Amino acid sequence: MTLYAQVEAALVEQINTRWRVGDRLPSxxxxxxxxxxxxxTVRRAxxxxxxxxxxxxxxxxxxxxxxxxxxxxxxELSGFVEDMHALGLDASAEVVSVGTVSAxxxxxxxxxxxxxxxxxxxxRVRRAEGRAISFDQTYLVADVGACIADDDLEGTPIFTxxxxxxxxxxxxxxYRMQACxxxxxxxxxxxxxxxxxxxxxxxTTLTTAGRPVDYEILHYRGDAVIFETKLHRxxxxx
Numbered sequence: 153m154t155l156y157a158q159v160e161a162a163l164v165e166q167i168n169t170r171w172r173v174g175d176r177l178p179s180x181x182x183x184x185x186x187x188x189x190x191x192x193t194v195r196r197a198x199x200x201x202x203x204x205x206x207x208x209x210x211x212x213x214x215x216x217x218x219x220x221x222x223x224x225x226x227x228e229l230s231g232f233v234e235d236m237h238a239l240g241l242d243a244s245a246e247v248v249s250v251g252t253v254s255a256x257x258x259x260x261x262x263x264x265x266x267x268x269x270x271x272x273x274x275x276r277v278r279r280a281e282g283r284a285i286s287f288d289q290t291y292l293v294a295d296v297g298a299c300i301a302d303d304d305l306e307g308t309p310i311f312t313x314x315x316x317x318x319x320x321x322x323x324x325x326x327y328r329m330q331a332c333x334x335x336x337x338x339x340x341x342x343x344x345x346x347x348x349x350x351x352x353x354x355x356t357t358l359t360t361a362g363r364p365v366d367y368e369i370l371h372y373r374g375d376a377v378i379f380e381t382k383l384h385r386x387x388x389x390x
Contacts (some may be wrong), residue, residue: 156196159187163197167206177207177215197303197387205353218375219283226381228323229357231311232278234288241280247313248275248282248341252294252301257290262356264365272297277341280376287341287371296320311357320365325357329379338371349374 153161163177171177178186183194198215201207208218224235236243251271261266271291278286290310292300300313314320330352339346350371357366 153191156193159197160200171217173217175217194377205332224228225321233309236280244279246277247305250274250301263364270294272301284342285376287338289369291367293365320359325355328354
């Protein structure tokens with residue numbers, strides 16, 4: 153094993169057992185003395201850790217233990233809390249706003265309601281282990297949205313309320329994903345800088361008979377989540 157690989161392995165061990173997310177690693181000079189290797193060797197080890205997403209290198213500040221990236225499979229219709237719990241992470245929500253708005257052309261098309269119809273609008277910041285991961289904007293059709301607006305939206309997921317409290321089965325959803333840059337509202341909600349990378353997801357969830365009941369615009373931190381799916385190749389019949 154090369155020297156830099158030995159240093160890298162030793163640092164990984166300390167990241168896993170000694171240091172917490174956000175802790176600052178020893179300086180280059182301290183690591184050179186600790187491992188009795190050259191500065192180039194230390195830098196190569198740190199670079200490898202950064203590529204693996206284990207550390208954040210902040211120019212002129214230092215190297216810090218990075219927050220683990222969440223790998224979220226896209227294999228079934230599920231909500232944020234279900235996704236985080238499946239990964240063994242604590243999930244929470246912060247309600248930013250709740251109210252009634254007039255459906256824009258896009259919202260009306262997604263929910264299959266007339267343009268300008270009253271719909272319930274809910275904004276929330278979703279957190280995993282206390283870290284802001286997603287900024288959600290949810291539009292609900294009026295007949296179910298009016299009830300949900302008065303529920304405990306920080307303590308109970310909307311999917312849970314729909315299915316278990318109001319008897320609205322969720323059958324399927326369409327997803328549209330796009331890479332974009334955080335605007336001022338998204339950046340403020342997710343503790344990011346304006347212009348940082350985010351995943352923008354539009355999700356329309358349908359109940360029985362193909363009726364749309366929930367349209368969401370979800371903004372996930374680009375540095376926090378990897379979406380994973382499996383695709384099967386269609387077999388051509390010759």
